Structure formats: C-alpha cells, structure tokens
Amino acid sequence: MDKKANSNSNNVVKSEFGFSLFQISEDKKFIRSIVDLNAKANNYGLTITENIAKEISLRRREALNENERFEFKSDAITRLTSAFLETRYINQDEFAYIIGEIIDIFYYLKNETENTISDDDLISEMLDTFTHLCFGSIEQMQSKGIEKILRRYKFNDTEIWDNTVTSGEDTYRDINREELIGYEEDWRE
Amino acid sequence: MDKDKDLSQIHEINAGNIDTGMYFLSLTDNAMSAGLLSETDTEYMQTLIYDILSDSVWMYTNGTSVSVTSQEANELMLSVLYALDCYCISQTGNVITDNDNHKLKILIETFKQKGEIRNCYHKGLQFIDKTLAEVKILAKEIYINRIHTKSELYNQTLNRSIFVFIENYKHFSAHRIDADIDYPTAVNIKKRKGINYVKKYLEYINLETAFYNKCADFYGEPEIKKLIKTYARNNLTDEQGLTDNIFGIIFANVFFLFFAQTKDKKTKDKRLSVTQEEFKNLSESLYNTTSPDLLKLINKTTVSLFITLKLIGDLKNYVSEYIKIFVKYFMRSVKSRRLHHIITVDSINFDAINSADVAGRRDTFELELELETDFIENDM
Numbered sequence: 253m254d255k256k257a258n259s260n261s262n263n264v265v266k267s268e269f270g271f272s273l274f275q276i277s278e279d280k281k282f283i284r285s286i287v288d289l290n291a292k293a294n295n296y297g298l299t300i301t302e303n304i305a306k307e308i309s310l311r312r313r314e315a316l317n318e319n320e321r322f323e324f325k326s327d328a329i330t331r332l333t334s335a336f337l338e339t340r341y342i343n344q345d346e347f348a349y350i351i352g353e354i355i356d357i358f359y360y361l362k363n364e365t366e367n368t369i370s371d372d373d374l375i376s377e378m379l380d381t382f383t384h385l386c387f388g389s390i391e392q393m394q395s396k397g398i399e400k401i402l403r404r405y406k407f408n409d410t411e412i413w414d415n416t417v418t419s420g421e422d423t424y425r426d427i428n429r430e431e432l433i434g435y436e437e438d439w440r441e
Numbered sequence: 442m443d444k445d446k447d448l449s450q451i452h453e454i455n456a457g458n459i460d461t462g463m464y465f466l467s468l469t470d471n472a473m474s475a476g477l478l479s480e481t482d483t484e485y486m487q488t489l490i491y492d493i494l495s496d497s498v499w500m501y502t503n504g505t506s507v508s509v510t511s512q513e514a515n516e517l518m519l520s521v522l523y524a525l526d527c528y529c530i531s532q533t534g535n536v537i538t539d540n541d542n543h544k545l546k547i548l549i550e551t552f553k554q555k556g557e558i559r560n561c562y563h564k565g566l567q568f569i570d571k572t573l574a575e576v577k578i579l580a581k582e583i584y585i586n587r588i589h590t591k592s593e594l595y596n597q598t599l600n601r602s603i604f605v606f607i608e609n610y611k612h613f614s615a616h617r618i619d620a621d622i623d624y625p626t627a628v629n630i631k632k633r634k635g636i637n638y639v640k641k642y643l644e645y646i647n648l649e650t651a652f653y654n655k656c657a658d659f660y661g662e663p664e665i666k667k668l669i670k671t672y673a674r675n676n677l678t679d680e681q682g683l684t685d686n687i688f689g690i691i692f693a694n695v696f697f698l699f700f701a702q703t704k705d706k707k708t709k710d711k712r713l714s715v716t717q718e719e720f721k722n723l724s725e726s727l728y729n730t731t732s733p734d735l736l737k738l739i740n741k742t743t744v745s746l747f748i749t750l751k752l753i754g755d756l757k758n759y760v761s762e763y764i765k766i767f768v769k770y771f772m773r774s775v776k777s778r779r780l781h782h783i784i785t786v787d788s789i790n791f792d793a794i795n796s797a798d799v800a801g802r803r804d805t806f807e808l809e810l811e812l813e814t815d816f817i818e819n820d821m
Contacts, residue, residue, distance in 0.1 A: 319510075320510055320511040321509065321510055321514075322508060322511050322513075322514030322515075323507055324494065324498050324499075324508070325507040326507075327507060328506070328508065359508070362508060367505075369505075370502075370505030370506060371505060371507060372505075
C-alpha cells in the first residue's frame with residue numbers, strides 16, 4: 253500500500269492565512285511536552301533528549317504536510333508518544349525514527365478513516381496492533397498494521413484476528429490474541 | 442509625490458475597494474494599507490481567529506480529534522471568515538458607499554478591542570441564523586406562488602434544491618451552497634456567498650414571479666405559455682428542457698412590443714406573440730435608426746412599460762436593473778442586425794432571417810426534425 257501516493261505538501265490553511273507564527277509556537281509547546289515524557293521514558297530504559305524531541309517535532313510537521321492535515325493542538329501526538337513508550341519494542345537508537353513513522357501512520361489513518369475514529373481510540377488501536385500483530389516491527393505496521401486497522405474501521409471487518417489474510421503477495425497465518433500475547437511474553441524473556 | 446494628497450489619504454479606508462464577498466479580509470487589508478491597523482493588531486486578531494478555528498475544529502470532530510485534513514481546515518477557516526463577513530454585513534449592509542467610511546472605521550476599532558473578534562464571530566453566526574430563518578419563509582412563499590412551468594431546471598431548483606440547501610445548511614460550511622441552484626436569475630447576483638447569496642436569489646425569484654403575475658394579469662396566462670412554448674421550439678428544445686430565465690424570455694417580447702407600439706404611437710394590445718412580418722418590419726426600421734434616437738425610444742418605452750404594467754417599488758427597481766442589462770443586448774443586437782437572437786418570433790423561418798450565423802442553427806434544426814418527429818408533430 254502506497255500510503256503517500258496522494259499526498260503533497262500543500263497546507264492550505266497555512267499558506268492562505270499565514271498561520272506559520274502559531275505553528276512555531278505550537279511546535280515549541282510540543283517539544284516541551286515530549287521532553288516532559290522523559291521521566292516515564294526512563295522507566296522503560298529510554299531517554300528523551302531535547303534533540304530527540306526536536307527530531308520528533310520536525311517529523312510531526314513533515315507528516316502533517318505530507319498527509320495534508322491541520323492540527324491545532326499537539327496533545328494527541330504527545331499522548332501517542334507516551335503510549336508507545338510502553339511497548340518495550342522501541343530501543344533508544346530507533347526511538348525518534350519509530351515515533352516519527354508512527355506519527356505519520358497516525359495521520360494517514362486519520363485521513364483514511366475520515367474522522368470516524370477518535371484520536372484516543374486510534375492511539376489505543378495502533379498500540380495494540382503494533383504490539384500484538386506487528387511485534388514492534390515498524391515495517392509490518394506500515395503494511396499489515398495499517399491494513400488491519402483500516403479493515404476494522406473502514407470496512408468493519410474484524411476477521412484479520414481469526415483467519416488467514418492475504419495482503420498483496422504476502423500471506424500470513426493470523427493468530428488469535430491469546431497466542432499473540434504468549435509469543436510476546438516469550439520474546440520478552 | 443503630492444504630499445498633501447498623501448496625508449489626506451492616511452487613516453481613510455477607500456470604501457470602493459471593499460469587496461463584501463470577502464468583507465473581513467478585504468476590510469482588514471484596506472485598514473492596514475490606510476494605517477488603521479498595525480502589525481501587532483493583525484497578529485493579535487490572527488491569534489483570536491486561530492482560537493476560533495481551533496474551537497471550530499473541535500466542534501466539527503465532536504470533540505474527538507485535534508486534527509482535520511487541510512481541506513477541512515480550509516473550509517472551516519472560510520466558514521469562520523464568512524461569519525465575520527456576516528457580522529460586517531449586519532453593520533453596514535451589503536452595498537458600501539463612501540458614506541459608510543465611519544461605519545468601516547468603527548468595525549476596525551471593534552476588531553482591535555480585546556476579545557471582540559470572538560463576539561463579532563458569534564454575532565455573525567446569529568446573523569446567519571436569522572437570515573436562514575428568513576430564507577425558510579421566503580422559500581415556502583415562492584413554492585406556494587411558483588410559476589407553473591414545465592421547465593425541469595426551474596422546478597428542480599425551486600421545488601427541491603432550495604429545500605435541500607436549507608436542510609443541509611450548517612455553520613461549518615456557512616460560506617458554501619451545497620445544492621444545485623442552477624436556474625438562473627435575470628440579474629446576476631454579485632459578491633454574495635452562502636446564505637446571503639440564497640436569500641438574494643430568492644428575493645430576485647420572488648420579484649421575477651411578481652413580474653410574471655403582472656404580465657399574466659395584463660396579457661393572460663395562455664399568452665405567456667404560448668410565448669414560452671414558441672421560445673423553446675425556436676431554441677430547438679421543449680419547455681421541459683428550457684434552461685433560460687423565464688422572466689428574460691417574457692421581458693424581451695414585452696419590451697419589443699411596447700417598443701414597437703411606442704414607436705408607431707399605437708395603443709398597447711394584449712398579445713405577446715411577434716409575427717414574422719411584424720418582426721421584419723420593425724427590425725428593418727430599427728436597423729436604420731440612429732443610436733441616440735433608439736435610446737430616446739427606449740426611455741419612452743421604459744416609462745410606458747412601468748405605467749401600463751403598474752410596476753412599483755422593488756419590482757420597478759428590479760426591472761430597471763434588468764433594463765440596464767437588456768438595453769445593452771438590445772443595442773448590440775440592433776447594431777449587428779441580430780435582433781432575432783433576443784426576440785421570440787412566431788414560427789421562426791430561418792430562411793427569412795438573412796443572417797449567416799443562422800445557418801448552423803438551421804442545420805441543427807433540420808437534424809432535430811429528423812430525429813424528433815414526434816415532438817415536432819405534437820407541437821406544430
């Protein structure tokens with residue numbers, strides 16, 4: 253699935269009404285809020301430096317432009333970042349990169365589901381999918397993860413948890429939740 | 442540079458530059474140029490508008506999302522600006538003259554005051570709601586008094602689309618018209634959007650219906666029906682397929698006949714049909730009349746039309762407005778010897794009108810004859 257096929261960096265509100273001033277101020281708030289997650293990150297063996305926060309902020313801005321979205325507050329992305337700290341699948345080296353990709357997927361899914369799913373529900377769904385279906389693989393999340401969430405929220409199809417699902421050339425046997433949790437625990441050990 | 446002139450222009454908004462179609466932006470732009478708004482003022486105003494937009498996004502998503510697509514954000518932004526436009530309109534009206542300069546300055550001073558933009562926005566929304574209520578009443582009135590025509594475009598617009606518009610109208614898309622309001626008015630509606638456009642549209646339709654009724658009183662409705670049927674046939678369609686403005690069709694013949702009768706100093710007879718012979722005689726004589734003489738006759742005709750059809754008040758103003766447009770067409774048609782383009786002539790004989798541009802119409806007409814023999818047989 254080429255999720256960026258239809259996107260370009262045309263932010264209409266920004267260009268037509270000159271709101272770049274507010275975006276700069278919003279970005280500063282966002283960076284502070286990400287740095288503030290450091291205490292929680294430490295519990296999971298991670299450290300969020302200001303540079304990492306800036307990198308995530310930059311990625312957020314890019315993702316908004318690429319997905320042609322306007323966001324008036326950054327707190328949903330702060331909650332998204334906070335939630336993904338808990339997955340234990342993210343290591344320090346990849347932290348900014350993975351969160352950046354997750355943000356991009358978040359906006360992509362917001363567009364595709366046409367505002368039918370709330371920010372909090374989507375965060376919860378993405379976390380669940382990333383952890384239990386993709387086992388922390390961002391590549392899996394970008395293909396099968398997105399597909400699973402779209403099937404559920406766009407087409408009201410929940411079969412992906414119970415049946416064999418064909419996605420392009422790749423076929424994989426789907427596993428039930430209990431099995432997945434079992435695999436995850438094995439992996440952690 | 443003329444220094445005195447330059448100084449006198451400072452702190453004065455040029456009312457003529459204000460576009461009420463995008464009132465707020467146009468006003469603030471002009472106020473900045475006139476030195477009535479500083480950069481700090483505009484930044485402050487932008488902050489407040491951004492807050493209103495944020496609230497609008499939050500309400501639009503029912504409080505479930507802090508982001509929307511850029512397209513949605515753009516639409517929401519336009520709806521916020523439209524509410525501010527409506528606030529401005531509520532203070533000055535839609536037409537601004539130089540006498541409104543003081544009111545424009547008051548508007549600018551209001552926007553500069555702390556938190557006032559938000560109040561103006563809410564007052565703008567109230568104005569929108571009030572206009573929507575007026576539109577509902579007007580639409581019902583027009584539906585009850587509508588012209589009984591077979592024109593599908595007229596019927597679809599006034600019996601359905603207007604009500605679809607009313608039902609679906611929301612603050613989030615207040616600047617838009619999400620309905621197929623395709624039946625044209627004789628006079629174009631300029632610099633209006635959303636509910637303001639629809640209100641003006643219905644007011645115009647109401648006046649056009651009033652004119653129709655005046656003509657029906659004077660000529661009798663069968664005469665009007667006959668004219669519309671002839672017009673449709675001359676334009677190679679039927680009444681159902683008519684896409685032109687009915688008022689315009691009737692007015693052209695009313696005016697032409699009044700004109701002919703004024704020219705020949707005859708009494709006004711009560712028919713709307715123009716025979717080929719009448720058309721030929723009058724058009725030939727008009728083609729040889731000088732422009733000043735034509736204009737004199739047009740003025741006499743206009744006065745005679747107002748008196749005979751008893752046109753007063755808003756209806757008189759509307760017809761006057763349309764006459765300004767019509768006279769341009771009329772003069773141009775006389776000059777280019779193509780009066781048959783605007784007048785409906787009985788049983789049009791294309792061979793009788795010696796004009797090269799008719800050839801194409803004749804070919805199409807003959808093709809229609811072959812293809813739609815039923816239609817022709819029924820109507821001939």
